[in-house]
Amino acid sequence: MADEDEEDGWNRGRQVEDDSSLEDGSRGQRKQRLRWNQRSRRIEWEDDEMSVDESDMSECEAEEAETSWQVVSGSRWKKIAIGSLMIAAACSVVAVILYSEDCTSDLCHKYWAPFQGNCYYFSQSALSWEDSRQNCISQGSELLVILNKQEQEFVAEFNLSRAFWIGIKDSPLESAWMWVDGTFVQEDLMFWGPGNPDSFFDYQLEAFKNCVLLRRGAWANAVCSTPHHWICKRRSEPVPIKL
Template sequence: MRGAKGSPRQPGRREADDERATGGDTESLEYEEDDLPDLIMNIEDDVLDDRENEDAENIGASEDLQVARDSLQNTTESYLKLQQQAKQREQLDCTRFKNTTEHWLHLFCEKYECPSRICDPGWLLFSRSCFLLTNTKLSWEQSKDLCLSKQGYLAIANHDQVQNFLFEQAKEMAYWIGMTDSLTEGNWIWMDGSKVKDGITFWGPGQPDNAWNRTYRTPENCGLMRQRQWFDEACDAKYPAVCEKNAIRLHLIFQRMMRLR
């Protein structure tokens, strides 16, 4: 018992356990504290990475927006340029149109009532054509050239109404008209290449007879109207002529004006 009392005091199991427990707790706390900076840095890195990704996305979106703005600006500039060019062409067309006959016709018809078709001064309107009875006596070929110089052609009277109208205008005078059989004898054709109708009633008695003309020493291969009938005549004979051309259609002029406005 005494020996027991005199022996050095050994730590008890409970203190050892407490120390062990305390030491274990201290070691655990020290580990967690050492890891804390790394944990904070990892969190900061994640936050920075998120911010960098977000900034990159924003930068990409800004670049896309700038590209879209540049494209829109280029498109707008191109459109304005084309619009300006169209306006300049329109002004040029208007300037040219103001110096034409059609412009004066338009101004006239704005003030007065006009027919749907009209003719140049001196020409007579019938149906869809204008007719001019010339005063100069020329050969058939010369008369054809004269009509061409007036933007017309020798008259094509391939309808009864047209021929009767020309008979009324010609009275008793003789005029060249646009038919000939100079290419093939007996095959009478009009200026536009169409064939003179068989059995036409406007030929005079015994016509066409292709008689030999002693004056011009040629056969008679060109068409002449006289005394409300047709005759074949030597093409070198001298007569006035009937020219024909299409009437001016006013509605086309007005449509053109509307397009130029």
């Protein structure tokens, strides 16, 4: 008989507990549960530690939870930072492969020579002065403009057996030599070779010698339509990242 009473009590307890659980789920405020008291043969309430909600957490527990979240969050950002550095390093390696191997603070594309923050392209083929300039422009550069003696010495040392067009042309209206950037050639920055500029007219080609070549390290005027090698110049590009 006692066993039947106990079983009936448990059944009633489960039914009440199930009903209270539904109510607890809808309101989210129950913090106790029902149990069968063997001694008193009655259903009683007891604290349900598993149903304690977040609002009843102690200050210490809340701090521990916050610290745990900060650790997880910090670890996540650390992984993101490491990943970003790895991507930057990979980009730097690619830049070294694509650009010149000169160890300077600037980068130049392959086949371009770096010097004082600029890049210089010495052509392998020959074109007229005007076509040479258009080739430079198509590469995002300009036909060489020399700004100082050091720059003149740098380009003069390259392949002395060839003649290269540079960005100087005679201006008929001004009767003066002008750079392609629109400035006049200064007298203290003229590097003419012996006997140059010579006669401004080539009787064999029946044309004026209004353009300037760099030949054997010095300047010489020549007919603009004749094909020669050329030198392009543009600003160098900064290194993406320094490892």
